[in-house]
Amino acid sequence: MSANNSHIVELRDVKKEFEDKKVLDGVSLTVEPRERLVIMGQSGSGKSTVLRVILGMLQPDAGTVFFKQFEITRLKRRKLQQVRRHIGMVYQYSALLSSRNVRDNVALPLEELTDKSRGEIDKIVDEKLDLVGMKDARDLMPSELSGGMRKRVSLARALVLEPELILFDEPTAGLDPVIASVIDELIINLSEKSKVTSIVVTHEMASAFRIGTRMAMLYQGKVIEDAEPEKFKQSQNPVVRQFLSGSTEGPILEGSQDAIAKK
Amino acid sequence: MPEEKKDTREEALIAAPAIVLQEIGGVWDNFLREVGSMFWFIAHTFDETFERVREGRVPFRASSFFRHAERAGVDSVPLVALVSFFLGLTMALLTGYQLQRFGTERLIPGLVSIAFTRELGPLITGIMLAARIGAAFTAELGTMTVSEEVEAIEAMGIGPLRFLVAPRMLALFFLMPCLSTISNMAAIFASSLISKAYFSIAFPYFLDLVRDALLIRDLITGVLKSFLFGLLIAGIACYRGLTVKGGAAGVGTATTSSVVTAITVVIGVDTLYNIVYVNFFPT
Numbered sequence: 336m337s338a339n340n341s342h343i344v345e346l347r348d349v350k351k352e353f354e355d356k357k358v359l360d361g362v363s364l365t366v367e368p369r370e371r372l373v374i375m376g377q378s379g380s381g382k383s384t385v386l387r388v389i390l391g392m393l394q395p396d397a398g399t400v401f402f403k404q405f406e407i408t409r410l411k412r413r414k415l416q417q418v419r420r421h422i423g424m425v426y427q428y429s430a431l432l433s434s435r436n437v438r439d440n441v442a443l444p445l446e447e448l449t450d451k452s453r454g455e456i457d458k459i460v461d462e463k464l465d466l467v468g469m470k471d472a473r474d475l476m477p478s479e480l481s482g483g484m485r486k487r488v489s490l491a492r493a494l495v496l497e498p499e500l501i502l503f504d505e506p507t508a509g510l511d512p513v514i515a516s517v518i519d520e521l522i523i524n525l526s527e528k529s530k531v532t533s534i535v536v537t538h539e540m541a542s543a544f545r546i547g548t549r550m551a552m553l554y555q556g557k558v559i560e561d562a563e564p565e566k567f568k569q570s571q572n573p574v575v576r577q578f579l580s581g582s583t584e585g586p587i588l589e590g591s592q593d594a595i596a597k598k
Numbered sequence: 599m600p601e602e603k604k605d606t607r608e609e610a611l612i613a614a615p616a617i618v619l620q621e622i623g624g625v626w627d628n629f630l631r632e633v634g635s636m637f638w639f640i641a642h643t644f645d646e647t648f649e650r651v652r653e654g655r656v657p658f659r660a661s662s663f664f665r666h667a668e669r670a671g672v673d674s675v676p677l678v679a680l681v682s683f684f685l686g687l688t689m690a691l692l693t694g695y696q697l698q699r700f701g702t703e704r705l706i707p708g709l710v711s712i713a714f715t716r717e718l719g720p721l722i723t724g725i726m727l728a729a730r731i732g733a734a735f736t737a738e739l740g741t742m743t744v745s746e747e748v749e750a751i752e753a754m755g756i757g758p759l760r761f762l763v764a765p766r767m768l769a770l771f772f773l774m775p776c777l778s779t780i781s782n783m784a785a786i787f788a789s790s791l792i793s794k795a796y797f798s799i800a801f802p803y804f805l806d807l808v809r810d811a812l813l814i815r816d817l818i819t820g821v822l823k824s825f826l827f828g829l830l831i832a833g834i835a836c837y838r839g840l841t842v843k844g845g846a847a848g849v850g851t852a853t854t855s856s857v858v859t860a861i862t863v864v865i866g867v868d869t870l871y872n873i874v875y876v877n878f879f880p881t
Contacts, residue, residue, distance in 0.1 A: 390753050413649065419755035430750035444754045447761065
């Protein structure tokens, strides 16, 4: 079985359970090059799990995952590490190494995985920090940065190895609306300038529609809608409609603890 | 009603041995699982590190090794030296009074030096490092695990075992024998002071007695043991740190567990080592 080479990422019927809870129950998705796919869904709907499965950090219980021609689910550790170098990941809480300053954080992948000299590394680090507008913060420690600044440094770190695919886990969660827009624009600019493909996981509507060139909605472990933003907005699926309107009336809360609390 | 109550109590009593057995089995099962996991953890660290060496690249930065070596080794010198010094004093004093009754107080130098080089030096140092450095390693790696830093490192395609664990393990592996030696020297020095003050053994005579009593094999046994302890303490501490679950409380539990496990393992392995040593290489 080999993947169609035109896709950059392909998930086929991926299933994952955590302690009897079906988080992914047959997710199939394809991502085309240079696309910005936004995956939406409630908290705990398995959005982040999808990203971890693509990175090979989690082994699905069933199904296959391809990154280009590589079948992530069957790669040996060493090959997997090599493939991961082509994928950048921006974590929800940035996951910067707290014992290293901004420069060292961004330089880490270059120092560890390439044979570049210190001068070359410094040049690339400066260039990427400049790209995210963080050049002045070069010598600060992560604890001295605000949430938005950390996100940007994290993005610079994800970019230093010139990845073909960048995964964003809730890039704007917990940021004020202005900074959230800045991050959104950064993501859009990047994919337009550097021609990278992005997968963005979020539940923030405004962000999602700003960034996405395609949207997918995860609900109860399945992709229930997958369309361009305009079509997505007009979806007739009651779950999508409720999610978009943010209404408490509809299928999403049926039988859940939240619905009982509401009554 | 009382009849019924009696019945359930009897049933419970009959079932009790089975439950106890089940519990013991569960504990034993968990124990074996943990031992297996730790063994694989250390084996994987070696594997990842040597794989990197085979690629012709340094597995980790020298600066990273030296940072840990300084923290684990150099910074532990005062503690190790002080505790060993006091132990040396006590040991010389207590054994001295006993030996004096038989007029054999000139055995003190030999007794203290053999006891420390072969046994107490590595053991005391191991216990102190398990508490001081093991806890630090676990807390540090545990916090990194909880804040997704370890996952981020792995997601970049960097092997976390060779990047985070290998320099710590190597630092403790090489520093442990050095610290044991310092511990031995501090204890022997302390016993020389007691010997001089209470039992009128002059320093040159003391040194002669130590030299007569000590065998090369005593020194080698102690050093070999120290290497092993260093590896085990670092391995256990890093394993506990990287397998933390459940936020800040998890880091706390893991740190406690790391210290307890490391101290128990150090004492256990020491006993095993002595049994093997005495049986296979009798004096």
